[in-house]
Amino acid sequence: MLKQKITLKHIAKELDVSISTVSKALKNSEEISRDTKEKIQAFAKLYNYKPNNIAISLKNKRTKNIGVIIPDIVHHFFTTVIRGIENYANAKGYNVIVCLSDESFDKEVINMEMLANGSIDGFIMSLSAGTEKKKDFNHLKEVTEQGIPMVLFDRVTSEINCDKVLIDDIQGAYVATKKLLDEGRRKIALLTTEDFFSVSMNRNKGYKKALKDFGLEVNPDLVLKLPFMDIDEAKIEDFLNQIEPDAILSVNEIFGIYGMRVVQRKGLNVPKDISIIGFTDGLLAKHANPSITSVAQHGELMGETAAKMLIEKVESENEEETYRTEILQPTLIERESTLNQV
Amino acid sequence: MLKQKITLKHIAKELDVSISTVSKALKNSEEISRDTKEKIQAFAKLYNYKPNNIAISLKNKRTKNIGVIIPDIVHHFFTTVIRGIENYANAKGYNVIVCLSDESFDKEVINMEMLANGSIDGFIMSLSAGTEKKKDFNHLKEVTEQGIPMVLFDRVTSEINCDKVLIDDIQGAYVATKKLLDEGRRKIALLTTEDFFSVSMNRNKGYKKALKDFGLEVNPDLVLKLPFMDIDEAKIEDFLNQIEPDAILSVNEIFGIYGMRVVQRKGLNVPKDISIIGFTDGLLAKHANPSITSVAQHGELMGETAAKMLIEKVESENEEETYRTEILQPTLIERESTLNQV
DNA sequence: TATCAACACGAAACCGTTTTCGTCTTTTTT
DNA sequence: AAAAAAGACGAAAACGGTTTCGTGTTGATA
Numbered sequence: 001m002l003k004q005k006i007t008l009k010h011i012a013k014e015l016d017v018s019i020s021t022v023s024k025a026l027k028n029s030e031e032i033s034r035d036t037k038e039k040i041q042a043f044a045k046l047y048n049y050k051p052n053n054i055a056i057s058l059k060n061k062r063t064k065n066i067g068v069i070i071p072d073i074v075h076h077f078f079t080t081v082i083r084g085i086e087n088y089a090n091a092k093g094y095n096v097i098v099c100l101s102d103e104s105f106d107k108e109v110i111n112m113e114m115l116a117n118g119s120i121d122g123f124i125m126s127l128s129a130g131t132e133k134k135k136d137f138n139h140l141k142e143v144t145e146q147g148i149p150m151v152l153f154d155r156v157t158s159e160i161n162c163d164k165v166l167i168d169d170i171q172g173a174y175v176a177t178k179k180l181l182d183e184g185r186r187k188i189a190l191l192t193t194e195d196f197f198s199v200s201m202n203r204n205k206g207y208k209k210a211l212k213d214f215g216l217e218v219n220p221d222l223v224l225k226l227p228f229m230d231i232d233e234a235k236i237e238d239f240l241n242q243i244e245p246d247a248i249l250s251v252n253e254i255f256g257i258y259g260m261r262v263v264q265r266k267g268l269n270v271p272k273d274i275s276i277i278g279f280t281d282g283l284l285a286k287h288a289n290p291s292i293t294s295v296a297q298h299g300e301l302m303g304e305t306a307a308k309m310l311i312e313k314v315e316s317e318n319e320e321e322t323y324r325t326e327i328l329q330p331t332l333i334e335r336e337s338t339l340n341q342v
Numbered sequence: 343m344l345k346q347k348i349t350l351k352h353i354a355k356e357l358d359v360s361i362s363t364v365s366k367a368l369k370n371s372e373e374i375s376r377d378t379k380e381k382i383q384a385f386a387k388l389y390n391y392k393p394n395n396i397a398i399s400l401k402n403k404r405t406k407n408i409g410v411i412i413p414d415i416v417h418h419f420f421t422t423v424i425r426g427i428e429n430y431a432n433a434k435g436y437n438v439i440v441c442l443s444d445e446s447f448d449k450e451v452i453n454m455e456m457l458a459n460g461s462i463d464g465f466i467m468s469l470s471a472g473t474e475k476k477k478d479f480n481h482l483k484e485v486t487e488q489g490i491p492m493v494l495f496d497r498v499t500s501e502i503n504c505d506k507v508l509i510d511d512i513q514g515a516y517v518a519t520k521k522l523l524d525e526g527r528r529k530i531a532l533l534t535t536e537d538f539f540s541v542s543m544n545r546n547k548g549y550k551k552a553l554k555d556f557g558l559e560v561n562p563d564l565v566l567k568l569p570f571m572d573i574d575e576a577k578i579e580d581f582l583n584q585i586e587p588d589a590i591l592s593v594n595e596i597f598g599i600y601g602m603r604v605v606q607r608k609g610l611n612v613p614k615d616i617s618i619i620g621f622t623d624g625l626l627a628k629h630a631n632p633s634i635t636s637v638a639q640h641g642e643l644m645g646e647t648a649a650k651m652l653i654e655k656v657e658s659e660n661e662e663e664t665y666r667t668e669i670l671q672p673t674l675i676e677r678e679s680t681l682n683q684v
Numbered sequence: 685t686a687t688c689a690a691c692a693c694g695a696a697a698c699c700g701t702t703t704t705c706g707t708c709t710t711t712t713t714t
Numbered sequence: 715a716a717a718a719a720a721g722a723c724g725a726a727a728a729c730g731g732t733t734t735c736g737t738g739t740t741g742a743t744a
Contacts, residue, residue: 003487005460007700018724023702033722048484054405054460055700058396058729065439065461073424079416086415086442090449095456097407098440100428107432114437118347118396118730119407142390145345257629264631287599287626289606349730360694365732375692397730400699460700 006047015043057118065095066310067120069111071103071128071155076253076282077299078126081153084303085124092311094121103229105130109139116142121314122149124306127157129228133196135159149313151306154297155198163309165302165326169199172295172330173206176249176277179293179332181214183339185247185275189240190223191255197228203251203279226255237262247275253282256292260337276337290336298328348389357385399460407437408652409462411453413445413470413497418595418624419641420468423495426645427466434653436463445571447472451481458484463656464491466648469499471570475538477501491655493648496639497540505651507644507668511541514637514672515548518591518619521635521674523556525681527589527617531582532565533597539570545593545621568597579604589617595624598634602679618679632678640670 008026012019017036025032025040026049032040043049057063066089070078082098089096097120101108108128115123123143131137132155140160144150150162180188190207193200208218224239226232236258240248248263250256256278260270268274270290278285281296305326334340350368354361359378367374367382368391374382385391399405408431412420424440431438439462443450450470457465465485473479474497482502486492493505522530532549535542550560566581568574578600582590590605592598598620602612610616612632620627623638647668676682 003489005488009700019701020703020725021723023700024723027702031722036722050455050459052400052460052700054396054400055729056702058394058400058699058731059701059703061729063396073415073428074418074421076416079421082415082440083442086440090441090453093456095439095441095461097437098424098428099432099437100425111432113392114435117392118394119437146347147345254629261629261631283626284629287596287603287630289603289631351730361731362695362733363693366693369732373692378692394730397699398732400701400730401732403699 005052006049007052011040011043011047011049015040062314063119063121064093065097065120066307066314067097067099067112067115067123067125069099069101069108069115069123069125071101071126073098073100076284077154077280077297080299081126081303081306084300084305085307086303087300088304088307089311092307094307094311101128101130103129105134105136112139112143116146116148120148122151122310124151124153124303124310126153127155127198129197132157132198149310151310151313153302153306157198161321161323163306163313163323163325165305165309165328166199167297167302167328167330169202169330170206170209172279172297172332173203173249173251174210175206175330175332176279176293176295177207177210178214179334179338180247180249180275180277181210181216183247183275186216187243187245188222188247188249189243189245189259191236191248191250191259192223192225193228193251194225200251207249228252231255231258233258233262241266245274248277250276250278253278253280253284253292253294256294257284257288260288260292270337271339275339277332281333285333285335288337293335293338294333296331296333298331302328347394348391349394353382353385353389353391357382404656405461405463406435407439407462408649408656409439409441409454409457409465409467411441411443411450411457411465411467413443413468415440415442418626419496419622419639422641423468423645423648426642426647427649428645429642430646430649431653434649436649436653443470443472445471447476447478454481454485458488458490462490464493464652466493466495466645466652468495469497469540471539474499474540491652493652493655495644495648499540503663503665505648505655505665505667507647507651507670508541509639509644509670509672511544511672512548512551514621514639514674515545515591515593516552517548517672517674518621518635518637519549519552520556521676521680522589522591522617522619523552523558525589525617528558529585529587530564530589530591531585531587531601533578533590533592533601534565534567535570535593536567542593549591570594573597573600575600575604583608587616590619592618592620595620595622595626595634595636598636599626599630602630602634613678613680617681619674623675627675627677630679635677635680636675638673638675640673644670 008019008022011022022040025037086096099111108131137159144162152164154166156164192204211218240262248259256276260276263274270276277293279295281294285292285294350361350364353364364382367379428438441453450473479501486504495507498506534546553560582604590601598618602618605616619635621637623636627634627636
């Protein structure tokens, strides 16, 4: 019933020529005569011959696959990055193998090992929370030492020498905070995560810098650090009830949504009584009511950039070890949760 | 600088034995003596030997990769399905290669061809809008005829004989509509997509069936068909202004969000004045204000089921062509956008 | 001591390509 | 007409493993 996949060997036997001749004929080699080429090509087309990718990979030591390891896929930002990677990679003839670390160090290691044994030509990845917490980067080190190209994005580490692409988180938080200050807000709450996330740390920095530049003291009471999973809405509520801020800056999308819910329940009007800005310009921010002003991280561009950097490395002949760090500029998308500038 | 990947050949040469001996020793074969095995295993561990996946794939004609082709990744439902697939597949030692068709027939074909030449052991896919519109399934037919296992999920077609997993969309819409009727709603607007989507058609059926079972006439004026991309909010607004429904059923998440926005802007209270139920229990519905009652499609379970069915086929010896269609039951998640049942 | 297992290992085929290097015709050159 | 040069093709190695089937050495058996 099933049409067996046809190989060079089959064609060779059927047409009574050698395998080498078939291979060359299909590549239109000058070595083979017109007649023979036409005969072979016609036969191949008829039987829908397609070379076996695995065999080619083995021969060329090139798989045309790129491995992507991300902490989570149910997260709009990562999802847009993947789309960017796919866009660029597919256009260049590469497949994308996606692995989820699920924020776990162990899964990240396992996934890397699965892929590092020939399955892929290079890695694009963002560190799991577990890895950032543990600060153990040996699996990355091993891979890069084997000469497998790697691009780190968003959640990166300075411990590893490789290409990186990230957004200017300090600047993003700075601009957002400044926007709130310019509106006249003075009591700006910061909803952030625990310290080990490189991105959160930078966003905290930007927040503080803006306050200082504005001549304001940084009040640690205005900062709430939340675990990134299993958000405790009551905790947010207590916090906001206690400090009664006139603005909220959130280092991600979801904390901002929760914050808005809490203050709306209290009867406050957003943005009249309180302004809200979140990081990550995702669907939640866009479709919330009121829609939330956000710092866009340009995930798709990030993905494309990462893929471009990786494929350049993969396809470059020279082994020179020079690594670039591309820093993307964030954009503040103004929506309904902040006061309109005039 | 870079540690070259070590192969059986290297070990063999270094330890002055044959490649076969090394291979057997590393598989703990009884053929090889204790001493030799220990020596070889120690050496392999020391130099961190890992077999090359590509070579093994070529030999075994098994890649341990499964190909997933979906229309869009920036879509919570597909994202949860991928997570489910990853979960199951990874546990079974499989990698997941994700390709995006971007709702385009051509891209779907290209992606399938890229993967069908040895890169994967089987496909899991959901049809692109382009394919459903064009009703051309030859690329699927070719692949299945080659004996490559395939599982279709959510957006399926009866034209192809293969395993399928979908949710009972008729039932989902039926239950949702019934819930609205039970609340006392009688003028239920349906926000749906153009007809060629198999899922939308079934949801429309469920909606109509519930109305009929309740003794109500189906009023075509209450149904708005929207293109699935580039949503025109003004169109929704006109529609809702004209018919002034007391409930809205949306075949997806986003139309529901838009609908709620429109009626809220009109000053209506959800759910006091109007109830809203949407399909696809995603983040938007969950975090909207009020949160939206939704028909959950259990994407993660769907992904796991699909992966399980596929891997069973891939690993089964017998070539019997029997195909199953697994139908998952949807669940109505009651939230704030509908009236509480007592 | 001749015979025969058991033991421990190696040679070689194979998976499906690509590619280098012959080799045998046929044609061109002198 | 002999030598050189194309022309057209095949053999074989290589990629990195697995596996079947020898084969040479031991020790036990008769």
